[in-house]
Structures are given as structure tokens and as C-alpha cells.
Amino acid sequence: MNNYQFDKPFKTYDEMIELLQSRNMVITNSELTTHWLSDSSYYAVINGYKNYFHPNGNNFTHPVLIEEIYSLAVLDSLLSRTLLQAILTVELSLKSKVSYIVSKNYGVYTDYNNISSLDDSDDYFCAKNYRNAHDTKNTLLNLKKSLKNTILNRKNLSVTHYVDNHNHLPLWIAVNSFYLGQMIKFYQILKSTDKDYIANSLVFAPQLTTDEKKDFLISSLKILKEYRNKIAHGNQVFHSSVKGKLPKRFVLDLTNKKIDISDYNKGIGNNDRVSVILILLVLQRDFHRKLFCSTILSTLNLMKYVHIQGKSIMNMLGIPEQIIDIINDYSNQDN
Structure with a gap:
């Protein structure tokens, strides 16, 4: 198992933020975003609500503020x-x-x-x-x-x-x-x-x-x-x-x-x-x-x-x- 490549490996909050930025999400406050991810989980907020922003697969077709998707989820x-x-x-x-x-x-x-x-x-x-x-x-x-x-x-x-x-x-x-x-x-x-x-x-x-x-x-x-x-x-x-x-x-x-x-x-x-x-x-x-x-x-x-x-x-x-x-x-x- 040591060499096995999982398709969903563990990611730290910093790595999650980097992933979000790579997918065209705008992070204006990394510390606050870390708190949100800690309280709500990546899956519940991002995967749960991304379709309201017309993504192309996992990527957003235009920049989306983290505050926007979080406000919708809350x-x-x-x-x-x-x-x-x-x-x-x-x-x-x-x-x-x-x-x-x-x-x-x-x-x-x-x-x-x-x-x-x-x-x-x-x-x-x-x-x-x-x-x-x-x-x-x-x-x-x-x-x-x-x-x-x-x-x-x-x-x-x-x-x-x-x-x-x-x-x-x-x-x-x-x-x-x-x-x-x-x-x-x-x-x-x-x-x-x-x-x-x-x-x-x-x-x-x-x-x-x-x-x-x-x-x-x-x-x-x-x-x-x-x-x-x-x-x-x-x-x-x-x-x-x-x-x-x-x-x-x-x-x-x-x-x-x-x-x-x-x-x-x-x-x-x-x-x-x-x-x-x-x-x-x-x-x-x-x-x-x-x-x-x-x-x-x-x-x-x-x-x-x-x-x-x-x-x-x-x-x-x-x-x-x-x-x-x-x-x-x-x-x-x-x-």
C-alpha cells in the first residue's frame, strides 16, 4: 500500500487553497478561507455549490470569489x-x-x-x-x-x-x-x-x-x-x-x-x-x-x-x- 496512488489523497488547508486558486477561485483572505474549510469542509461547500456557478468540470469558467460560494452555502x-x-x-x-x-x-x-x-x-x-x-x-x-x-x-x-x-x-x-x-x-x-x-x-x-x-x-x-x-x-x-x-x-x-x-x-x-x-x-x-x-x-x-x-x-x-x-x-x- 505504501506505493499505492490514491485518486483523492489528503490535502492540507493550504493545499486546498492552492487547488481552488488553480481552478479559478479568487481567495482574498487565506486565513478566513482556512476557517471556512475547517468549519464546513471542502466537499460540502465547494463540491456542493459549484454547479450554481456554471463550472467546466472542476474548473470555474470565470473567476469566482470564495465569499460568493460561501455566502450561498451559508x-x-x-x-x-x-x-x-x-x-x-x-x-x-x-x-x-x-x-x-x-x-x-x-x-x-x-x-x-x-x-x-x-x-x-x-x-x-x-x-x-x-x-x-x-x-x-x-x-x-x-x-x-x-x-x-x-x-x-x-x-x-x-x-x-x-x-x-x-x-x-x-x-x-x-x-x-x-x-x-x-x-x-x-x-x-x-x-x-x-x-x-x-x-x-x-x-x-x-x-x-x-x-x-x-x-x-x-x-x-x-x-x-x-x-x-x-x-x-x-x-x-x-x-x-x-x-x-x-x-x-x-x-x-x-x-x-x-x-x-x-x-x-x-x-x-x-x-x-x-x-x-x-x-x-x-x-x-x-x-x-x-x-x-x-x-x-x-x-x-x-x-x-x-x-x-x-x-x-x-x-x-x-x-x-x-x-x-x-x-x-x-x-x-x-x-
Whole structure:
């Protein structure tokens, strides 16, 4: 191995700076650039955002200031953190509502030691409590298996506390061990009347019928799951990598056509940051919605007025300015 030539050898910060300069990046302050590379990593900032500057391979076709690419990365990261915090709020709300309606209708007990049993009528994971669908049993078995693994490995403090100190494990505690993807599958196997309750108490859009709310909710949750997972792992989210779309009728209706058919056909509101913002406006109420509006407006206004090579950061990231008007509309609404 001593003579082996790695194609990505280790480089010191000084060597990284030399490499950047050789690729037509302008470094005005080497010490500050070293701090940025130390805090954020070369890969996250340079490789993550270079495509916004129309490079030719690894080289920039025209000089790019390190401050420009770093400003773009910082503000995009700030937007992502705002979205992530709101997604976590929606995730918690979904867990609360699912556990409420299931506990109300089917009880507070489950035999978490017997993961293969789905026939006990006293168990809230009993198969008869859910839709008669081909994936219902597998979903319930996976949930019970996941829960038992959490208990055996003591992965969740609230679950561990209940198991140690109480004679049953209610669903409102058990859901703390489930991921958003698991909760989406859990929601999908609920009976129609139970879904009605959740959709009507989670989707704050009075212009939609209950059935429309259910359609909107499942499309929205799948998009949020992908953004949540990628943001949480420090990855930049490109909408082209996100599966599924928010249906056009919802985007036009819920934005009062401030995003129109032409915008939607260009990809705006499908599964991009705009769609995530719209979803989070609709799936939050009162204090949470107003806090989200205030926080994200501050970030978007910064993006609007910070320009890089003649373009605002909002424009570079493909975020249309009318999203600010849409957020203001929702901020002024009462649930």
C-alpha cells in the first residue's frame, strides 16, 4: 500500500487553497478561507455549490470569489435548518394525532414481546383495527419489531422509562421510537374514518374537502420525509432527487394561483423548496405557523437582497419571489 496512488489523497488547508486558486477561485483572505474549510469542509461547500456557478468540470469558467460560494452555502443551510425544524414539528403533530385516535378507538396496550401476534383484540396493533390491505400485516409486524428492538437496546428514554415503571406501553409513548417513514406507512394502513380525523386535524386548509385533505397529506408527508432525511444528514437537497410531486390542483388552489400553471409546469411547487414551504404553511397552525413564517421570511429576504454575480440568492436557488407574498398571506390567517 505504501506505493499505492490514491485518486483523492489528503490535502492540507493550504493545499486546498492552492487547488481552488488553480481552478479559478479568487481567495482574498487565506486565513478566513482556512476557517471556512475547517468549519464546513471542502466537499460540502465547494463540491456542493459549484454547479450554481456554471463550472467546466472542476474548473470555474470565470473567476469566482470564495465569499460568493460561501455566502450561498451559508444562506441555503440557514433555510434548510428552518425547514427541518418545521418538519420536526409536523412529524410530532402526526405522531400525536395517530396515537390519539388509535388509543381512543383500540386501547392502550400492546404485547411488545410477541412481535408475531396480530390477533389479540386487546392489542392496539391487532390487524382487525386497520385496513384490510395487502401491506397491513407487514407494516404492523415491522412496527412491532422496531419497537421491540428499541426496548431491548434501550434506544429511547421515554420508551425505556415506561417499560421499566409501568404495566403497559401506550401508543403515545411507543410512537417516539418510530421514524417519519414508519409513521407514514402507519397512517396509510389506518381505517378511512381514522384517516379522516387525522387529515381534518392536521391539514389547515378549509377550502379542501376531507378526501382532498387526505390526498394532500399523503403526498406532502412523502416529500417532507425525503427533505427531512437529507437535511438531517447534512446533504443539499436537489428536487430532481425527490420522489413524488405535490399535485398541481393543490399548489394552484393553496397559493391562490400566485403559483400558476406556467410556474408549476416549470417545476415550481412540484417537489422543490417552494413545495416544502407550502406544505409547512398548511400543516402548521397558530403559533407554530406564525413562528415559521417569521423565521423563513427573514431568511428569504436576506436571499432576495444578497446578490452574487448579478443574481439574488433566491434566484440562484430557483425560489420565486412570489413565495414571500404567499407566506405573508398565511401569516395573516387564523386557524
